[in-house]
Amino acid sequence: EAQVTQNPRYLITVTGKKLTVTCSQNMNHEYMSWYRQDPGLGLRQIYYSMNVEVTDKGDVPEGYKVSRKEKRNFPLILESPSPNQTSLYFCASSLLGLAGAGEQYFGPGTRLTVT
Amino acid sequence: DAKTTQPPSMDCAEGRAANLPCNHSTISGNEYVYWYRQIHSQGPQYIIHGLKNNETNEMASLIITEDRKSSTLILPHATLRDTAVYYCIAPNQAGTALIFGKGTTLSVSS
Numbered sequence: 001e002a003q004v005t006q007n008p009r010y011l012i013t014v015t016g017k018k019l020t021v022t023c024s025q026n027m028n029h030e031y032m033s034w035y036r037q038d039p040g041l042g043l044r045q046i047y048y049s050m051n052v053e054v055t056d057k058g059d060v061p062e063g064y065k066v067s068r069k070e071k072r073n074f075p076l077i078l079e080s081p082s083p084n085q086t087s088l089y090f091c092a093s094s095l096l097g098l099a100g101a102g103e104q105y106f107g108p109g110t111r112l113t114v115t
Numbered sequence: 116d117a118k119t120t121q122p123p124s125m126d127c128a129e130g131r132a133a134n135l136p137c138n139h140s141t142i143s144g145n146e147y148v149y150w151y152r153q154i155h156s157q158g159p160q161y162i163i164h165g166l167k168n169n170e171t172n173e174m175a176s177l178i179i180t181e182d183r184k185s186s187t188l189i190l191p192h193a194t195l196r197d198t199a200v201y202y203c204i205a206p207n208q209a210g211t212a213l214i215f216g217k218g219t220t221l222s223v224s225s
Contacts, residue, residue, distance in 0.1 A: 004158075033211075033212065035215075037156075042215040042216060042217060042218075043159070043213075043215040044215075045211075045212040045213075048211050048212065050211075056211070058211075058212055059212070088156055090158050090159070092158075097210045097211060102164065103149075103161035103164070104161060104213065105161070106158030106159045106160070107158050108157060108158050109156060109157065109158055111156075
């Protein structure tokens with residue numbers, strides 16, 4: 001089954017404790033992206049990757065890191081999480097970039113709480 | 116980047132057609148319009164996308180006006196499971212992100 005998986009689905013952590021949220025897709029997609037969703041603000045892009053070893057900042061990259069060493073994986077790293085990073089996070093992938101390339105597949109989401 | 120506007124909420128009776136409007140007057144000639152929906156806090160689900168011509172798939176139909184300033188998503192026979200937030204979206208100019216607005220909350224009732 002074609003899908004995007006994220007782990008963990010739920011995480012409660014404390015300020016400053018490094019964490020990684022994993023994202024994996026099994027569709028051989030080139031494009032992958034991370035979004036966060038906050039009440040009243042909608043989904044906003046954090047980082048994206050157009051292909052292996054190619055990553056770039058989205059609209060809200062501060063406090064996050066990513067890497068794309070393999071085509072299927074795109075982990076999101078919070079080196080020193082803070083309470084303002086409490087949010088619902090979504091990973092997404094698509095075959096190519098978004099300008100007319102068709103559908104983007106989203107993962108099930110990771111609900112992160114930083115205390 | 117193109118901006119889309121949608122009504123905040125709509126109601127629909129089960130079995131009837133749901134027509135969800137979207138204004139995108141600033142969209143450029145080569146920018147696609149995408150529709151996604153999100154049920155509760157699940158990951159957004161792709162519905163359909165189009166450029167100029169009307170489009171139809173197994174989920175919905177998309178009607179785009181000739182001037183491309185607006186579009187309508189049609190769910191032909193709404194069910195309770197279609198209750199969700201529906202987003203009309205245009206990618207950013209670079210084609211690297213979907214620009215989500217607040218969407219339309221569609222409530223389908225029996």
